[in-house]
Amino acid sequence: MKTFVKQIKQKFDDMKYRSKLVFLCILVSFLPLSVMGFFCYNQTIKLLRARELSSLESTVTSVSDSLDSKISIYQNLLSYLANSNVLAQFSSYNDANAYDQYEYLNYTMDVFLNATYLQHPEIRQITIYNADGPMTHGKQLRPISDLEGERWYAPDKISTQPTWYKKKDGSLLVIQYLCEPYLTYIRSYSKNYIAIQLNADLFFGDLDRVADNFHIQTFKKNEMIYSEGEKATQLMCLIKGKVKIFKEGVGGRSQIIRLIRPVQYFGYRAYFAGENYVTAASAFETATIGFLPMNIIETQIRKNNQLAYFFIKELAMDLGISDTRTVNLTQKHIRGRLAESLLMLKDNYGLEEDGATLSIYMAREDLANLSNMTTSNAIRTLSCFSNEKIIIVDGRKIKIIDEAKLRKISRFG
Numbered sequence: 001m002k003t004f005v006k007q008i009k010q011k012f013d014d015m016k017y018r019s020k021l022v023f024l025c026i027l028v029s030f031l032p033l034s035v036m037g038f039f040c041y042n043q044t045i046k047l048l049r050a051r052e053l054s055s056l057e058s059t060v061t062s063v064s065d066s067l068d069s070k071i072s073i074y075q076n077l078l079s080y081l082a083n084s085n086v087l088a089q090f091s092s093y094n095d096a097n098a099y100d101q102y103e104y105l106n107y108t109m110d111v112f113l114n115a116t117y118l119q120h121p122e123i124r125q126i127t128i129y130n131a132d133g134p135m136t137h138g139k140q141l142r143p144i145s146d147l148e149g150e151r152w153y154a155p156d157k158i159s160t161q162p163t164w165y166k167k168k169d170g171s172l173l174v175i176q177y178l179c180e181p182y183l184t185y186i187r188s189y190s191k192n193y194i195a196i197q198l199n200a201d202l203f204f205g206d207l208d209r210v211a212d213n214f215h216i217q218t219f220k221k222n223e224m225i226y227s228e229g230e231k232a233t234q235l236m237c238l239i240k241g242k243v244k245i246f247k248e249g250v251g252g253r254s255q256i257i258r259l260i261r262p263v264q265y266f267g268y269r270a271y272f273a274g275e276n277y278v279t280a281a282s283a284f285e286t287a288t289i290g291f292l293p294m295n296i297i298e299t300q301i302r303k304n305n306q307l308a309y310f311f312i313k314e315l316a317m318d319l320g321i322s323d324t325r326t327v328n329l330t331q332k333h334i335r336g337r338l339a340e341s342l343l344m345l346k347d348n349y350g351l352e353e354d355g356a357t358l359s360i361y362m363a364r365e366d367l368a369n370l371s372n373m374t375t376s377n378a379i380r381t382l383s384c385f386s387n388e389k390i391i392i393v394d395g396r397k398i399k400i401i402d403e404a405k406l407r408k409i410s411r412f413g
Contacts, residue, residue, distance in 0.1 A: 065306045070203060074174055074196060075162040077120065082178050082194050086112045087128060089181040090141065091190060094133025105137045113140060122202040124171055128178060131191040144193065160189050172198040210300075214292050219283035225267075228280045232270035234291045238262050241287030242349070242360060246369065247279045256370040258321070259284065259360075261348050265314065268294060272315070284360075329372040332410075337371040338381045339410035342391070344370075346400065354399070361396035 081087060086108060093104050113126050129144040136142055147153045152165040158175055165173045175195035216239065219225055225236070228248065243260040257279055260266050270277045271294040301308045328340055342358070349360045362370070368378035382398075385391045390406050392399040400406060 066300065066304050069304065071164075074120075074198065077116070078162045078174050078176060078194065078196050081116070081126070081196075082176050084112070084179075085181055087194065088179045088190070090128060090135075091130075091132045091192060092181060094130070094135045101135060105141065109137070109140065122198050123196055124199045125197040127195050127197070129193040129195065131193075144191075147193075158193060166200075167197070170200050172200050172203055174198070209296055210292065213296055214290060216288060216290050219287045219289065221283055221285050223283050225281040225283065225287075225289065226277055228277055230277050232267065232275075232277055233294055234267055235265060235271075235294055235297050236267040236281075237265050237290040237292075239288040239290055242284035243281055243287050243289070244284045244366070245279050245281050254369050255372060256366065258318075258325075259345070259348055259370075268297070268311070269315065269318070271298075272311075284366075334371075334373050334377050334381055335384070335409050336412065337373060338367070338378060338385075339406050341367060341371040342398065342400065342406060343403075343410055346403075351400075356401060357397055357399045363396065 090104065090109060093101050096104075116126060117123055125139055127139060128141050129147060130136070130141055131144040134143070151168060152173070157163060158177065160177050162174045162176050165175070167173055173195055175193055177189040178192040178194045180190050219241075225243065226232075226234075238260045240262055243266070245257045245260065245266065246254045247257060249255050260281075267277075267281065297307075301311065329337060332340065345358050345360050345362070349358065351357060352359055364378050364382075365375045367382075368375045371378060373381075382391070382393055385406075386393050388405075390400070390402045390409075392401055
């Protein structure tokens with residue numbers, strides 16, 4: 001390393017004075033550009049990651065909210081049952097005659113609990129554990145001694161609030177103390193328990209159904225993902241790569257409607273509208289996509305307000321972008337349309353490490369289809385931008401060197 005440094009120093013010393021000045025000027029000019037390029041690249045990566053994390057957070061949040069909602073439902077149900085005077089008064093029948101016990105157990109307790117079973121199919125069993133006397137009734141009224149053989153059972157852990165356990169057979173159990181019968185306005189708790197046993201498969205059924213029906217597929221460049229006129233049945237999420245949504249126009253010329261970035265959902269609008277696809281989608285480059293049936297999504301939306309709001313927000317944002325694009329593509333001149341497309345590509349996919357080159361390489365035809373112009377007009381306008389020192393074109397690579405001017409052209413059309 002020291003030898004290499006010495007060689008560089010020797011070569012610099014051997015240079016003419018004018019050459020040294022030129023070299024130093026280039027070095028001084030290059031360093032700020034390198035630092036700025038590195039800074040822009042890092043900022044772009046941070047923004048894209050933040051956008052992707054936001055989308056993933058929405059998905060995780062909707063799953064979490066679904067679980068929280070179910071937990072809340074059964075905790076509230078257990079509290080309602082524990083505070084019900086219909087069930088609390090069972091202890092007063094411990095010493096009653098057989099006929100009164102039979103009347104209460106079959107025509108009061110059973111009727112009350114059976115209504116609960118009908119409303120909540122996930123419930124496997126509701127059981128009151130009797131600590132006050134010997135009275136039992138099938139699985140719905142059992143002696144508290146039945147719990148002594150359970151591994152999870154710890155009397156000091158059970159309280160007046162719902163507590164959750166997982167049983168040996170895989171089912172879920174939520175349990176708490178049962179209230180005393182209403183004798184005064186002050187509630188007190190007995191030594192009896194009330195528990196709800198849940199079928200874990202049904203409780204987590206929605207999540208299992210999502211996991212069982214989710215699949216991933218890889219598409220090659222230009223391979224069709226769905227076609228115009230097909231029935232919309234799947235929610236799609238781009239995991240990796242790039243996807244274009246387009247529509248065939250007059251004379252076989254296609255119009256690119258929008259570009260999909262990683263961790264973005266698409267393909268669901270037509271399902272909600274009750275119609276077939278009015279656009280088509282293909283892989284802009286090799287793309288990995290996750291699929292989930294829309295009927296499962298619809299079921300979850302009906303149960304989860306947060307998930308419904310997520311899709312409302314996504315559709316509203318897409319509608320706003322579509323409105324803006326419609327105005328821009330119909331009212332702006334060619335230069336304004338192409339400038340807007342280049343800026344949209346920058347905002348969607350970011351820049352390479354140099355902080356200036358677009359991270360997506362598009363054929364002139366695709367760029368023309370995105371900007372609603374002919375390919376020849378796209379080539380000619382790119383050449384004009386290049387001559388005006390706004391961009392540098394190297395094959396399919398486009399480097400933006402004067403973003404402020406490009407935004408001015410986009411704004412004023």
